[in-house]
Amino acid sequence: MINFQQVSKTYPGGHRALEKVNFHIKPGELAFLTGHSGAGKSTLLKLISLMERPSAGSVFINGVDLNKVNSRQIPYARRDIGIIFQNHRLLERYTVFDNVALPLIIEGTHHNQIAKRVHGALDKVGLIDKIKCHPSMLSGGEQQRVGIARAIVNSPPILLADEPTGNLDPELSMEILRLFEDFNKHGTTVLIATHDLGLVARMKYRSLTLKDGRMLQDPLAEGAL
Amino acid sequence: MSLLFKGRTNKNQKQKKSVLAGGYFFIINIFRQGVHSLGEMWRTPLASLMTIAVLGLSLTLPATLYLVVKNVQQVSSGFEEASEISLFVKESMSEQETQTLVKRLALYPEVEGVAFISKQEALTEFKDVSGFGQALEYLDSNPLPDVVLVTPTKRHRQPNAAKALLTKLEGEREVDFGKLDIAWLERLNALLSLLKESVITITLLLLTSVTLIIGNTIRLSIMDKKEEIQVMKLVGATNTFIHAPFLWTGIWYGVIGGLFAFICIALMMWWLSSAVSSVAGVYQTSFSLIGLTLKEFGFLVLLATSLGFVGSYLSVNRYIKEIEPDKV
Structure with missing residues (x-):
């Protein structure tokens, strides 16, 4: 590999x-x-x-x-390649949903699929209830998990x-x-x-x-x- | 499309898209980014409005100068014709010879009308209008020559054609010399072309400044979103995807700046129209200001849009290339 x-x-x-x-x-x-x-x-x-x-x-x-x-x-x-950073590198002006959706938007995924897959990824990292939050509203651990969700959202x-x-x-x-x-x-x-x-x-x-x-x-x- | 894993399909990529569908989605995505960038401008209303105002006013000035030239041309178009050529008949010519000349001149295809003023009529008129009536009594003989006033046809009233006709008429045996008063017309034309040249120069300078203003605004926007661009590049965004919102922003600045300029011009025309009517009334003429035609309005907006695109393209091409994700 x-x-x-x-x-x-x-x-x-x-x-x-x-x-x-x-x-x-x-x-x-x-x-x-x-x-x-x-x-x-x-x-x-x-x-x-x-x-x-x-x-x-x-x-x-x-x-x-x-x-x-x-x-x-x-x-x-x-x-x-999904990449996870020590400092998360989340975009502050976007919500958790938008941050995680970014790789899918870039790939040109249909918006119905984006919603489905972002929910799936956030569910996996246990942050589905923070979907509308901005990164600054999250703890360090939560921010890291958002970063992980973004890295794995497009499998x-x-x-x-x-x-x-x-x-x-x-x-x-x-x-x-x-x-x-x-x-x-x-x-x-x-x-x-x-x-x-x-x-x-x-x-x-x-x-x-x-x-x-x-x-x-x-x-x-x-x-x- | 997966580059490293040829067989890899995401759930979202399961359905194989045709080229046509791919093109359709590409275009839809481009327009979606256009709408999104308009929304981005809306999120920073004050900064966007100030940039648009600067662009609009920068475009208003050359457009106004253009209208000044256009209106001056409209006013002067009535004067731009040589309406009469005066031919002074030689002293030695008899009355019969002079009348033959008048008849011959009337047959010229370039001539619309001919009027004869005898030396006696000229003297009487001169006495009446000059104020030297009594002084002229002391002259032994009438010093004024017979004059034939020739009115050229419309085609031959333009300065060059009128000059050519004058030369031709001066070739007549009976004519001493002719006079065509077009010096003032030439001076007016020279002034008009100086004005036009000045307008072109100022327009070029202002359009360059518009391009630079848009370029700099987009540059600041790129710098502001440096982190975002790096992250986008890291998660696989193509240059087209990253460039598009900035190019759209430049285009929107151009479009809205062009419309702003048009509104400024329309307001200015409305403001000046009553003053111009008053001045025209004093001179007993009916003159009204000419504004931009629909075609000119379209050109103004198209020009502003193009400048917006060029300004943003220069910045995007120059600065986004430099932003690379350097830290994992």
Whole structure:
């Protein structure tokens, strides 16, 4: 599903964020991406979501080489990837409904379908009663769940989450991670970047560890098995 | 359409759309965004109204200058014809020769009418109107020549045609010289073309400023929605989808600004019409101001709309490209 082959990324100015990273995540797998701040987690997620291009190597998603996706095709590629941000990135002037509906509006979905699917997504994250609220009226945990609803509303095959529990207490963090587990059970491939090693230990899933841009530990990497 | 997962179908994509239906939905979506952007303007009424007022007034000035030229042309059109050519007959010509000349001139296809003023009639008239009646008594002989007044046909009253006719008439053996008083007409025409050139220059400057004002307003709007644009790009919005609301906003500014300008002009015409009628009454003429025709009104709104589109397109093309989602 997600395949990194000798991927390196150097930013203008010479900062090397990733160096010869190799890993493969199978379809329907849930994996954690860990590492200290500046280890390259965000860069790795940016490469998958086409916010950055690798300086060397190739990123494949479902067999498609992202180096061959041109700028006009990027929006269509991003529709297959749900992204969850640490700071939620919700649009304040829109209601919860509008925020969650955004990917469907962009895809040109019929408004009847939009209403149905937004209700479904909000029901899944337990926020159906907040549908008319604006993000500022919600708690941090609720805002994160709206962000998750927006990421899954168009049923993307891949879900990326960057520090999704960064600002949440342990109880809420577990609640959010259980949501990811639930999506994963329905076949979604999930990659969660986090530096909360305790959480990773509790969840018992595969963990990829980055240190200074290099992949340290990947139990499923070629040669490791 | 899924790019990375060819076989993937969402629930909302289960029904395969035909190309025709796809085009229909695309157009519907474009118009929906148009209505939405009008709603966005409505949400910030004061800012929108101020921008529209600035655009409207900027368009009012060149439109007013255009109307000034149009009305001046209407007034001067009555003077733009050389109504008469005076031919002064040579002193040596006999009365019979002069009469032959008058008859011959009447046969010219360029000539509508001919009138003869003998030197005696001219002297009497001069005595009456000049105030030098007594002084003229001391002259031994009448110094004035016989004059033939030639009225050209309508086609030959235009300055160039009249000049050509004068040259032709001066070629007659009996004619000493001719006179066509069109210098003032040429001066008027020169002034009118100076006015027209000034109007074109001012119009170009103001239209450029309208484009820049719209461009800057859209730029500020883009900057204000930077976060929104980034999120949209992250969830898969195409450039067309992101650009459309801003382009629509520019178009709406143009359309409403054009209508605002038209209303300003209409009010101004109404305000000035009674004053102009009074002035015309003093000169015992019936003159009324000409406003914009339906065609000119359409052109004004179309021009304003085009400027709105161009201004917003320049901003959209320049600034949205720079906004990329850089943080996950």
